Amino acid sequence: xxxxxxxxxxxxxxxxxVEGDCVTLVAGSPFDTWTPTRIHCGPHDFRxxxxxxPGNFYAAGxxxxxxxxxxxxxxxxxxxxPAHADVGYRSVNALVAGGEPIVIPKDxxxxxxxxxxxxxxxxxxxxxxxxxEALGCVLGYTLGNDVSERAWQRSDRxxxxxxxxxxxxxxxxxxxxxxxxxxxxIVVRVNGQVVSAYDTAAMLFxxxxxxxxxxxxxxxxxxxxxxxxxxxxxxxxxRPGDTxxxxxxxxxxxxxxxxxxx
Amino acid sequence: xxxxxxxxxxxxxxxxxVEGDCVTLVAGSPFDTWTPTRIHCGPHDFRxxxxxxPGNFYAAGxxxxxxxxxxxxxxxxxxxxPAHADVGYRSVNALVAGGEPIVIPKDxxxxxxxxxxxxxxxxxxxxxxxxxEALGCVLGYTLGNDVSERAWQRSDRxxxxxxxxxxxxxxxxxxxxxxxxxxxxIVVRVNGQVVSAYDTAAMLFxxxxxxxxxxxxxxxxxxxxxxxxxxxxxxxxxRPGDTxxxxxxxxxxxxxxxxxxx
Numbered sequence: 019x020x021x022x023x024x025x026x027x028x029x030x031x032x033x034x035x036v037e038g039d040c041v042t043l044v045a046g047s048p049f050d051t052w053t054p055t056r057i058h059c060g061p062h063d064f065r066x067x068x069x070x071x072p073g074n075f076y077a078a079g080x081x082x083x084x085x086x087x088x089x090x091x092x093x094x095x096x097x098x099x100p101a102h103a104d105v106g107y108r109s110v111n112a113l114v115a116g117g118e119p120i121v122i123p124k125d126x127x128x129x130x131x132x133x134x135x136x137x138x139x140x141x142x143x144x145x146x147x148x149x150x151e152a153l154g155c156v157l158g159y160t161l162g163n164d165v166s167e168r169a170w171q172r173s174d175r176x177x178x179x180x181x182x183x184x185x186x187x188x189x190x191x192x193x194x195x196x197x198x199x200x201x202x203x204i205v206v207r208v209n210g211q212v213v214s215a216y217d218t219a220a221m222l223f224x225x226x227x228x229x230x231x232x233x234x235x236x237x238x239x240x241x242x243x244x245x246x247x248x249x250x251x252x253x254x255x256x257r258p259g260d261t262x263x264x265x266x267x268x269x270x271x272x273x274x275x276x277x278x279x280x
Numbered sequence: 281x282x283x284x285x286x287x288x289x290x291x292x293x294x295x296x297x298v299e300g301d302c303v304t305l306v307a308g309s310p311f312d313t314w315t316p317t318r319i320h321c322g323p324h325d326f327r328x329x330x331x332x333x334p335g336n337f338y339a340a341g342x343x344x345x346x347x348x349x350x351x352x353x354x355x356x357x358x359x360x361x362p363a364h365a366d367v368g369y370r371s372v373n374a375l376v377a378g379g380e381p382i383v384i385p386k387d388x389x390x391x392x393x394x395x396x397x398x399x400x401x402x403x404x405x406x407x408x409x410x411x412x413e414a415l416g417c418v419l420g421y422t423l424g425n426d427v428s429e430r431a432w433q434r435s436d437r438x439x440x441x442x443x444x445x446x447x448x449x450x451x452x453x454x455x456x457x458x459x460x461x462x463x464x465x466i467v468v469r470v471n472g473q474v475v476s477a478y479d480t481a482a483m484l485f486x487x488x489x490x491x492x493x494x495x496x497x498x499x500x501x502x503x504x505x506x507x508x509x510x511x512x513x514x515x516x517x518x519r520p521g522d523t524x525x526x527x528x529x530x531x532x533x534x535x536x537x538x539x540x541x542x
Contacts, residue, residue: 104440108369111501123497236371236444
């Protein structure tokens, strides 16, 4: 199990791996070839960046039954479970690392809600994988908070403002290798209180199925990410002054403050 | 007016500008700082690449009335014109340069259709632009073919297979600066026959409006692209063996053969 991180060192993004309280910077990247350098630092000596800036930013969206039923119930409409693993998209403009604020636009009608998610990070180029082969192209897993402006999610023709407003996609803190993606517990805390907790075993379409199906039509590239959806309700809404955390025992804590646009 | 291109030179992507039959390679890129080198070549000495690999890949989608009315009429449903300029997304896995084949998957029910589009290429970081300022962040314009698998566009929950199958996003050949995006004629030819011709003046939301509205919520980054939609019908369907061209007098010809997946 390797813990990869990405740090800003002298203004340049550098990859490193974490062992205990020590980060070893590498030459190269985990997405290509790399060699350890002699440069060691503490995990807080440099600013932690999003662990990867993906070329393709995929999101499973509706991938847990209890979340779909909760969202449908809130609007008094029948729950509609997807028949197939059809992946959607997010955009890198919206990425922020742990510690950076989630900025709610002044004209947001709200509510703005968290969605704590497991994220698969692709490690090698792949096409036409079987489900048995699929997880072999994954470098590791990180956490994402698919922050969503629910009024815009309903009013707009696309998800652009609802999901991809600047700062709405916290991701991190680390990429952890050798994790079973179907046996993870994802917890969300707001101001220290647990507001959501679910097991990835409840996914409608598991990670291997998603990757295999996607790879039938598209090439997966090193650094691409697939956000895997969230389960259950996503209340209470985030308010300026809150701190929201997405937590997994192996991956760590993705913590972001919430502020109102000034 | 500068004509930018991107070439593969000794396995490395390099930017250059075209003057007559001569390309001058530059050190750096038009998206940052650049200086001309003493390396000159012919436009066909090296392989032409997509003129930019965007960090964020935006697509206006429904942005011309005649296209919306044609698509609705085909399915016998009322035409619904968008109330706002809500931008959508495409993904870079699907990009190919001029000359590269559009590969129709074996299991495509079809039809697979062209959509010839003007593409704005962002040149500098921008946020909160007025409509008057908006075009100032554009480096220039290129052409795109938003190839679409219409059966999947109707059957799938998202546009992933319909629009983002590998090779479904030809873009190029050049990025042309100092163009008025609202006074361009876009022509599509299949096997040399004109099958579509329209004027960008018919956009529902003009380029400045799209950019200004987007920049209210998201940061535009150098290299981001915005595909601006197409007008009218997109028939006849593309068939293996066809050659499809998107043509503009200033930008040139984006030509791609169509093949069936082997």
